[in-house]
Amino acid sequence: MNTFMITKLIAKDWHLYKEYMLGYALLGIISAGLMTVQSYTVYYLGFIGLITVLIGSSAHLAINIVVTEKKESQLSFITALPISPLDYALSKMLGGLAIYLVSWVIIIIAASLIINFSHLPNGMLPMLIICALEILVATTILLCAGVLTGSMPVTIVTMIVLNLFFNMFIFAVAGIDTIGSNIESATAIFNSSVFAIIAAELCLIAVILGATIFIKSRKACFL
Amino acid sequence: MNELAIHLENVTKHFNYFDLSNINLTLPTGQIMGFVGANGAGKSTTIRIIMGLMQADSGKTMVLGQEMPKFQTQIKYNVGYSSEEMKLYGAKNLGWHMAFIQSIYPGWDANYAKELLHRFDLNLEQKVKQFSKGQHIKAQLLLVLARKPKLLVLDEPTTGLDPVARQEVNNELALILKDEERTVLFSSHNTADVEKISDQITFIDRGAIIDSNDKETFLENWRRIQVELPFNQPMVPMGNIVQIEQDGRLASVISNQFCPAILEAYQQQNIKVLAVENMTLEEIFLAKVNHRRQALNRGAN
Numbered sequence: 304m305n306t307f308m309i310t311k312l313i314a315k316d317w318h319l320y321k322e323y324m325l326g327y328a329l330l331g332i333i334s335a336g337l338m339t340v341q342s343y344t345v346y347y348l349g350f351i352g353l354i355t356v357l358i359g360s361s362a363h364l365a366i367n368i369v370v371t372e373k374k375e376s377q378l379s380f381i382t383a384l385p386i387s388p389l390d391y392a393l394s395k396m397l398g399g400l401a402i403y404l405v406s407w408v409i410i411i412i413a414a415s416l417i418i419n420f421s422h423l424p425n426g427m428l429p430m431l432i433i434c435a436l437e438i439l440v441a442t443t444i445l446l447c448a449g450v451l452t453g454s455m456p457v458t459i460v461t462m463i464v465l466n467l468f469f470n471m472f473i474f475a476v477a478g479i480d481t482i483g484s485n486i487e488s489a490t491a492i493f494n495s496s497v498f499a500i501i502a503a504e505l506c507l508i509a510v511i512l513g514a515t516i517f518i519k520s521r522k523a524c525f526l
Numbered sequence: 527m528n529e530l531a532i533h534l535e536n537v538t539k540h541f542n543y544f545d546l547s548n549i550n551l552t553l554p555t556g557q558i559m560g561f562v563g564a565n566g567a568g569k570s571t572t573i574r575i576i577m578g579l580m581q582a583d584s585g586k587t588m589v590l591g592q593e594m595p596k597f598q599t600q601i602k603y604n605v606g607y608s609s610e611e612m613k614l615y616g617a618k619n620l621g622w623h624m625a626f627i628q629s630i631y632p633g634w635d636a637n638y639a640k641e642l643l644h645r646f647d648l649n650l651e652q653k654v655k656q657f658s659k660g661q662h663i664k665a666q667l668l669l670v671l672a673r674k675p676k677l678l679v680l681d682e683p684t685t686g687l688d689p690v691a692r693q694e695v696n697n698e699l700a701l702i703l704k705d706e707e708r709t710v711l712f713s714s715h716n717t718a719d720v721e722k723i724s725d726q727i728t729f730i731d732r733g734a735i736i737d738s739n740d741k742e743t744f745l746e747n748w749r750r751i752q753v754e755l756p757f758n759q760p761m762v763p764m765g766n767i768v769q770i771e772q773d774g775r776l777a778s779v780i781s782n783q784f785c786p787a788i789l790e791a792y793q794q795q796n797i798k799v800l801a802v803e804n805m806t807l808e809e810i811f812l813a814k815v816n817h818r819r820q821a822l823n824r825g826a827n
Contacts, residue, residue, distance in 0.1 A: 305599050311626075377612075379611055383602065384630060385602040
C-alpha cells in the first residue's frame with residue numbers, strides 16, 4: 304500500500320471537487336435555515352432541499368470521482384502513476400468519503416445548531432442524525448459500486464435503488480415507536496433504539512468498505 | 527547498455543474475439559523501438575500488459591528488471607507513459623497538472639519543464655479543455671518527459687492528429703529523443719512516424735509479433751526488384767522472396783534478404799533486371815503483413 308500516493312490522489316480529488324462540495328454545504332445550510340421559517344410550505348421546501356442537497360452531492364461526487372474519470376479517460380493518466388489497483392480503490396473510497404464528509408459534516412452541524420436554537424423541536428435531532436447516516440451509507444455503497452464496476456449504468460441504477468430505499472427507510476424509522484413518538488418532543492431523546500440504528504449504520508459502512516477492499520486487493524491489474 | 531528495459535517472454539492474452547499469442551519482445555536499455563501494427567493488431571494490449579494495466583494469461587513480463595504487474599508501483603516511478611486515449615483534467619490548467627506530477631516524482635526537472643513549455647508553445651494558465659488535440663498531446667509529453675523517466679512508453683501518441691499537428695509533435699519528439707539517451711517504446715500504425723525516430727522496429731499483426739530488427743537492417747535487407755522475363759510464364763520464386771506481382775513478362779519481386787547473388791541468379795535464367803529499388807518502412811510492413819496473412823490462409827485451407 305502506497306500511502307504517499309493515496310494521499311496525493313485524495314488531495315488531487317479534493318482540488319477538483321472542493322468548490323462543488325463547499326457549494327453544496329452552503330445550499331444545505333440555506334435549506335436548513337428555511338426550515339425555521341414559520342410557514343409549513345417553506346419548512347417543507349427547506350426539508351426537501353436539505354435531503355436533496357445531501358443525496359445530490361453524494362451522487363455528484365460518487366459518479367464524477369470514479370465513473371466519469373474512467374469514461375473521460377483520465378483514469379489512464381492516473382493508472383500510469385506509481386500506484387496499484389488497491390491504492391487507486393482506497394483513494395477513491397476513503398478519499399471520496401472524506402471529501403463528501405466535508406459538506407456532510409458542515410450541513411449536519413449547521414442543521415443541528417439551527418434545530419437547537421430555533422423553535423423547531425429538538426426531538427428531530429436523533430432522526431436527523433439517523434437519516435444523515437443512512438445517506439452516508441448510501442454514499443459508501445455508491446462509491447464502492449463505482450470502484451468495483453466502473454460502470455455508469457450500474458452506478459446510476461444503484462443510486463436510484465438507494466434513493467427509493469431512503470424513502471422507505473424514513474417511514475420505517477419514523478414508525479418505530481421509541482423514535483417516531485419523540486420527534487416532536489422538546490428535548491432530543493437518544494435512547495437505545497437510536498443508538499442501535501446509528502451503530503448498525505456505522506457497522507454497515509465498515510463492512511461495505513472492508514468487502515470492497517478485500518475484492519480489490521485480489522486484483523493485480525487495473526483492467 | 528546490455529540490460530533489458532522490457533522483456534516479454536511467451537506472453538499470451540485471450541479475449542473472445544482476439545488473442546495475443548506468444549509475444550516475445552526485448553527492448554535493450556538506450557534503444558528507441560517503433561512498435562508497428564495495424565489497428566487492432568495488439569499494440570495497445572501489449573503495452574497495457576507492459577504497463578501493468580492488464581494481466582497476461584501466461585508468460586513473463588519484466589520491465590526495468592522487475593516483474594510486472596507484481597512490482598508495478600516501484601516500476602512506474604521510472605516509466606513515463608502517454609497514450610492517445612489518455613486525457614488530462616479539462617477543468618484544470620497545465621500548471622496544476624505540472625504541480626501535481628512534480629509533487630510525485632522527485633526527478634522532476636523544473637528547468638527542462640520550462641524549456642519544453644517554450645518548445646511546445648504551451649500556456650501554463652490555459653485550461654486543458656481549451657487545448658487542441660495537438661496541444662493536449664504535447665502537454666502529456668511534457669508531463670512525462672520533464673520527470674526524466676528511464677523508460678518512455680508512447681502508445682500511438684500522434685493518432686488522430688491533423689498532418690500539421692502530427693508533424694509538429696513528431697519533429698519535437700525526434701529532437702527531444704536525440705537530446706538524451708532514453709529507452710523508448712513507441713507504438714503507431716503510422717510507419718512514417720516510427721521510421722523517423724526509431725532504432726529498432728517490431729511489427730505486430732493479428733496478435734503475433736511477425737518481425738523485429740534494427741531499422742537499418744530492415745531497410746538494407748528489403749528490396750523491390752523490377753524484372754522482365756524471357757517468356758510470358760508465371761515467375762518461379764527463388765531465394766528469400768516474399769511477394770511477386772506479375773503482369774505479362776514484367777514482374778515486381780520483393781525480397782526480404784536481398785543480396786547481389788539474387789541478381790546474378792536472374793541473369794543466369796535470362797531474366798532482365800530493370801531496377802532494384804529501396805523500400806520504405808511502410809512498404810516493408812505491408813509486404814510482411816500480406817506475406818504472413820497469405821501463409822496463414824494457405825495453412826488454413
